[in-house]
Amino acid sequence: MTRVLIASDSFKGSATSVEVANYIATGAHQADPTIQVTTVPIADGGEGTVASVLAAVGGEMREETVVGPLGQSVRAQWGMIDATTAIIEVAEAAGLNLAKNDLDPMLTTTYGVGQLVKAALDQGAKKIYIGLGGSATNDGGIGMAQALGGHFYDAEGQELAYGGNGMLQLDHVDLSGLDQRLQSVSIVGLTDVANPLTGPQGASAVFGPQKGATKETIQALDQGLDHLNQVLKDYQKRSCGDLPGAGAAGGTGFGILSFLGGRLEPGIEQIMRLTKLDDRIAQADLVITGEGQIDGQSLMGKAPIGIARLAKKHQLPVILIAGSIGDNIQAVYNAGVDLVLSSTVTPMSVDQAIANVQPLLTQAGYTALKAFNFDAVVTK
Secondary structure (H helix, E strand, O other): EEEEEEEEOOOOOOOOHHHHHHHHHHHHHOOOOOOEEEHHHHHHHOHHHHHHHHHHHHOOEEEEEEEEOOOOOEEEEEEEOOOOOOEHHHHHHHHHHHHOOOOOOOOOOOHHHHHHHHHHOOOOOEEEEEEOEEOOOOOOOHHHHHHOEEEEEOOOOOOOOHHHHHHHHEEEEEEOOOOOOHHEEEEEEOOOOOOOOOOOHHHHHOOHHHHHHOHHHHHHHHHHHHHHHHHHHHHHHOOOOOOOOOOOHHHHHHHHHOOOOOEEEHHHHHHHOOOHHHHHHHOOOOEEEEEEEEEEHOOOOHHHHHHHHHHHHOOEEEEEEEEEEEEOOHHHHHHOEEEEEEOOOOOOHHHHHHHHHHHHHHHHHHHHHHHHHHHHOOOO
C-alpha cells in the first residue's frame, strides 16, 4: 500500500491549505483507491497560518473583536496550540482582505495585532507565534505597540494617529507602559521574507504597491519608517532596521523586534517543526506539495521548497502542484522537486481558475498519482 503525504500551502484567493490538501487527496484516491493519505495543511506565516497549524496539531481556535486595519471592528481568529503556546496572524487583524477596495497604507494600522497579542497573554501564553504575511499595513508595528501600552507622540505631545501617515510627525516615544507580561514571554515572528525595514528592498518599496501605495506615498512611508528607526535608536540605543525580516508586514517584523523584544524566524521552518512534519514525512512513500504560483522566487522561504528539502532528507519523491508556473522553474527542480504539475491545463482566466479550483486540483491529484505509479512501473 502506497503512503502519500499531502502538505500544501493555500492557493491564495481560491482555496485554503486545508481545502487544497483535501481536493488533491480526492483525486489521488480516484487514481488509486488503495493508497493511504495523510494531509498536513501548511502555511509559511501568511493568511491561513492559524487554521493550518491547528488543523495539523490540534489546539483550540479562539476569536476576538479587534480594531481592523482601517479602524473598523473585525472578528479575528487566533489559536491556543496548548495551555501556554498561542499562534496569531497579522492577516486576521490587519490583512489585505479586511481593507478590500480601501487600501491605503498611510491610514492602515496594526492596532488589532497588538490586541490579539494581549488576548493571548490574558490566556496565559508564554510563547506566541505571529504570522507576518498578508498585511495591509505599513506602520512599522506602531499600532501593535499602542494596543499594548506603548505611546508615540508628535512635537506637541499628541498621540500619533493610526497608520503610516503619522510616522513623519513622530517626535518621541514612551514604551514604559508596555504590558509587563511581554518581558516574560517568548514572541516569534514567522516570515517568508528577509527584507530590511527601509531602502530599495525595504517594506515600503517592495510591498507598498500591493497595499495601495503610490510612488509618492512609497517615498513618504520609507522616510517615515527610517525616522521611526532613528527615534527608536536614540531611545533604545540599538537599531533593528537592518535585520533580515524587519520589513515584513509593513515593518511589523521591526515592531516585534523593537517593541515586543521578540525574534524573527523563517515561517516554513517553524511551521514544519510545530506540525512535526519530519516525523510524518518519514512514514510516507510519496510527498505531494503545492502553491498557487511557483517560480524561481519560491526558493526564498516558500513552503513547498521547505517541504521538498525535508522530503529529500528521507530520499522521497516530491510532486509539486501549482496553479501557475513562472520563470526559472529549473531552480525549483534543483531544490529537490521531482515533478511540477500545473492545475490549469487549458487556457483560462484567473477568475475561471479560482471558480474551478476544486475540480482542477482534484484532476491534478489524479494526475500526480498516475505519474507516480507510472514511474514505479518503469523503474521496476
